[in-house]
Amino acid sequence: MSIDLQRFHATYFEESRDGLDAMEAGLLAMDAGERGAETLNSVFRAAHSIKGGAATFGFDAVAALTHALETLLDRIRAGTRAVGAADIDAMLASVDVLRALLAEAEHGRPADPAQVRAMDARLQALLGEASDGPRATAPDTNAAAGWRIEFQPEPTLFMRGNDPIALLRALEALGPLQVQARLDALPPFEALDPLQAAIGWSLRLDAPVPRAAVEDVFAWVEDECRLAIEPLPPPSPAAGDASAVAADEAPAASAARGAPAHEGESSIRVDVAKVDALVNLVGELVITRSMLQQLGTGLGVEVAERMEAALAQLERNTRELQEAVMGIRMLPVDAVFRRFPRLVRDASARLGKRVRLQTRGESTELDKGMIERIADPLVHLVRNAIDHGLEPPEARVAAGKDPTGTVTLAAAHRDGHIVIEVADDGRGLDRARILAKARERGLAVPESPTDAQVFDLVFQPGFSTADTITDLSGRGVGMDVVRNNIRQLGGSVQLDSRSGAGTRVEIRLPLTLAIVDGMAVAVGGETLLLPLAHVRESLRPGPGDIRTVKGEGRLLRLRDEFLPLLSLGEAYGYARSRGDETVAVVVEGEGQRLAVEVDALIGQQQVVVKSLERHYRHVDGISGATILGDGRVALIVDVGGLVRGRRLPQAA
The missing domain is CATH 3.30.565.10 (Histidine kinase-like ATPase, C-terminal domain)
Structure with missing residues (x-):
């Protein structure tokens, strides 16, 4: 069975980056004095998983460095070495080098070979030092004449494209291997579930290899299988090998079969491009809803009422869909x-x-x-x-x-x-x-x-x-x-x-760059959108509310203060707003308030932001554009840009 491992590289790189983040967090916790077993084990597990995947995919530089790092961590876990500041400094530095090596494997950006060699030499120097911690006096369970292995894949192992036969071949490369397929978990034919794994293996490896060598074979799938590894007992002249193996196999197999299965995954990894495509489609749905609403204005009373009810339901559903889709892109x-x-x-x-x-x-x-x-x-x-x-x-x-x-x-x-x-x-x-x-x-x-x-x-x-x-x-x-x-x-x-x-x-x-709530306003025969998050209030100025001050321009009196008054028509080259019939909208940006003069308020609506820079070029005072229900393009006002473009006087 041939599998193209390159299909799974992206998953490995993403999970390895998460692993490096976990390693860094654990090492920083250790540096702050947290030396508990759980913290140390979390760092070790991350290094172990990265090494196992690197070996599987042939990323030799990553595998070699993580092997040295894992060896250092294993000595600390075993109590044969007391962790010191030099150890933590070196391991943190190795995280940086591993990030560079992963970037080289993923994107082809070469890592600095001198830095990689220096990091390896630094770890080897630490490993070569005399142990400064208490030596373990218990028997060395990492060495044995051979190993008995019970291996039961979980469904996720196959779903991720892993091949159990490749694992068995990797074990066989360590020494003589006896393989026995186990079908004792196979249910009756009518009860077979195609998504469940019913086959397992009982394995005997007759080779005096370290336990770590056996664990490395399963490192990439250790969370996707039930695994039991036990040392073979020393040969006894009083008993035959077959009976000894049979007697010891039973509890090991029973333990493996009785181990609880991993719960199903509660999340999936989705390419960001697919999420972005979904966001764009929801945006188009918002525009289509606006178009339908625009078309409904010319219908008869009875049809218009039914159309309005249907559009209201569509609006609720669209908003819920939009919020759900945008929630996918939200990260803490x-x-x-x-x-x-x-x-x-x-x-x-x-x-x-x-x-x-x-x-x-x-x-x-x-x-x-x-x-x-x-x-x-x-x-x-x-x-x-x-x-x-x-x-x-x-x-x-x-x-x-x-x-x-x-x-x-x-x-x-x-x-x-x-x-x-x-x-x-x-x-x-x-x-x-x-x-x-x-x-x-x-x-x-x-x-x-x-x-x-x-x-x-x-x-x-x-x-x-x-x-x-x-x-x-x-x-x-x-x-x-x-x-x-x-x-x-x-x-x-x-x-x-x-x-x-x-x-x-x-x-x-x-909150997001894709869809915003806006206040549509009429200015010189055109429609502009003011982002609702910047709008504070709107009013129709009364007689005497607008004053012109030399050196300050026009000011709008709002209760006990004066705000600069800016005509949007003049700011964007449209016709000047029409005197007494104008409406003032108070907006806030950059921590300061400004009143903008418009011809009329059209109403609040949800709009899809389209980038002008991507499709045209940068325009001062404009943060984007949108498509209205009648198909026209409306510009979205950059409130912060308006504030920055005017020196604001202090409140009177």
């Missing part, structure tokens, strides 16, 4: 947060600082596309916090602080957005120094600027107040890239700081 933000304990550990060690990482809201869900694109900005912000936000331990003690600084990562749902915060309890931003650097570079600085205006200067390209450039970060260096990346996701970023108390960066992101 922990998928990003879990990479930071390692980053914080490495960065603090290099800088000689003591840092505590706190995370909150790890279960908050975010669209997978955003998860992937938010990671780099967060990495930059956390490095900034450690490198230039937190003081060295001696400086913190002198300031009356805990010598261990705290970096906080938090996520939460708020006002229809996902809000992610990166905060530190360090020295805070130096307002005077920022202003001095801004004037030195010739940047425009308002008279008597507020703290928000001063802190906003660090987002200027290349702006930095650091005296020295480190290989980690510089407070402000690259912050313009951070803001641009966030804005490309339809989000915003704000910075707040208090001298001596720390800095906080708040990132606000939309």
